[in-house]
Amino acid sequence: MKAPPERTCVGCGRKSPQSELLRFGSVDGRLTVGRTIPGRGVYTCRRLVCFERAVASRGFSRVLRRTVLVEPELARHYTDS
Template sequence: MEPVRTCVGCRARAPRATLTRVVAFDTQLVVDERAAMPGRGAWVHATHECVDAAIRRRAFGRALRVSSPLDTLSLQNHFQRNG
C-alpha cells in the first residue's frame, strides 16, 4: 500500500508519488526532489493553483512549523520552470 499525504494547497489527500515535498532551509522554501532532506516537509501538488493557494493561505509556514516569514521566490521559480 502506497503512503498517502495531504496537499497543503488544496487539502486533498493523494498518493505520495503524485506530490512534491517542500522543506524550509533557513527562511527559504526549497523543493526536496528526492524527498530525503532532513526536517519537516510539506507536500503540495506540482500545479500553479495548489502552490499559489498554499502561499496565499500561508500553509507552508504552518505545515513546517516555522514562525518567521518564508521566502517563496525560489519555490515559485521552480514550479514556473518545471510546470
C-alpha cells in the first residue's frame, strides 16, 4: 500500500498527511481555502496557532511565491482556538 502524500505545515513546519491539512491557494491575490484551486498550494495544520504563525512569518506569500492578502476571517476554518 502506498503511503499517503505528506505536506508540510507552513506554520509549525511539521509534516502530516495531506488529508489532515488545510490547503490554500491564491485567487485574485487573496488567500483562499480549497483543494482544487489551480497553481501552487500552501498547507497548514487545522490548528489556529499554525495559521497565526504562518501569517506572522508571511509564510503563505513565501510558499505561494506571490503576495497574497490574508483575511482574518479565514480563521473560521480552524477547528480549535
